[in-house]
Amino acid sequence: MNMSTLPMSSNADEPPDHAYERVTNPERYQVLHETASQQIDQLLARHALERVDGIDLDRRASRAWPESPATMLVPLGGGAPITFTFTPFPGVMMMFGHDGHGSFPACGCDACDDDPVVEADRMTEVVADVVAGGFTETRHRHILRADVYESLLRSVVGGTVCLKGPVDSDLDPLMPPGITRWPPWTPAR
Numbered sequence: 001m002n003m004s005t006l007p008m009s010s011n012a013d014e015p016p017d018h019a020y021e022r023v024t025n026p027e028r029y030q031v032l033h034e035t036a037s038q039q040i041d042q043l044l045a046r047h048a049l050e051r052v053d054g055i056d057l058d059r060r061a062s063r064a065w066p067e068s069p070a071t072m073l074v075p076l077g078g079g080a081p082i083t084f085t086f087t088p089f090p091g092v093m094m095m096f097g098h099d100g101h102g103s104f105p106a107c108g109c110d111a112c113d114d115d116p117v118v119e120a121d122r123m124t125e126v127v128a129d130v131v132a133g134g135f136t137e138t139r140h141r142h143i144l145r146a147d148v149y150e151s152l153l154r155s156v157v158g159g160t161v162c163l164k165g166p167v168d169s170d171l172d173p174l175m176p177p178g179i180t181r182w183p184p185w186t187p188a189r
């Protein structure tokens with residue numbers, strides 16, 4: 001066997017470098033569009049919401065995937081709004097609250113090999129957590145340095161995800177300083 005023709009990797013368990021640059025069969029992620037559409041229909045049936053359909057409703061998603069269709073659900077009784085952007089990958093980017101974000105799949109390259117079913121379940125869990133009132137955002141104002149944004153997503157099945165970092169230019173300029181504890185969504189009557 002000629003070893004010079006094999007891709008070299010520092011660890012036998014790691015994928016070859018070229019796998020990070022390739023996406024084989026992206027159509028397998030079409031299930032994420034279907035899951036998001038089902039989530040939207042279920043949420044509209046169960047909660048008092050305003051639905052807004054359009055293009056580029058999420059500034060971060062529109063920068064990565066311009067001209068992508070999106071649906072924003074705004075709870076009428078309070079709660080963090082959720083925007084689903086349907087990317088041509090196919091994938092779904094979600095924005096919730098002022099600046100919470102999630103991407104489904106998280107990557108999609110052959111090296112990461114995200115399982116579409118696992119990603120659909122993860123999307124469903126994030127939606128459930130936001131709807132249940134498990135999302136909190138904090139904007140720490142600073143005068144002489146960049147503001148710091150922090151988010152906390154508490155899972156309804158246990159566990160939390162906390163993200164913290166400097167405020168980037170995409171942060172909602174209307175996001176108030178301090179803590180925003182988003183309440184649960186109001187059920188439909």
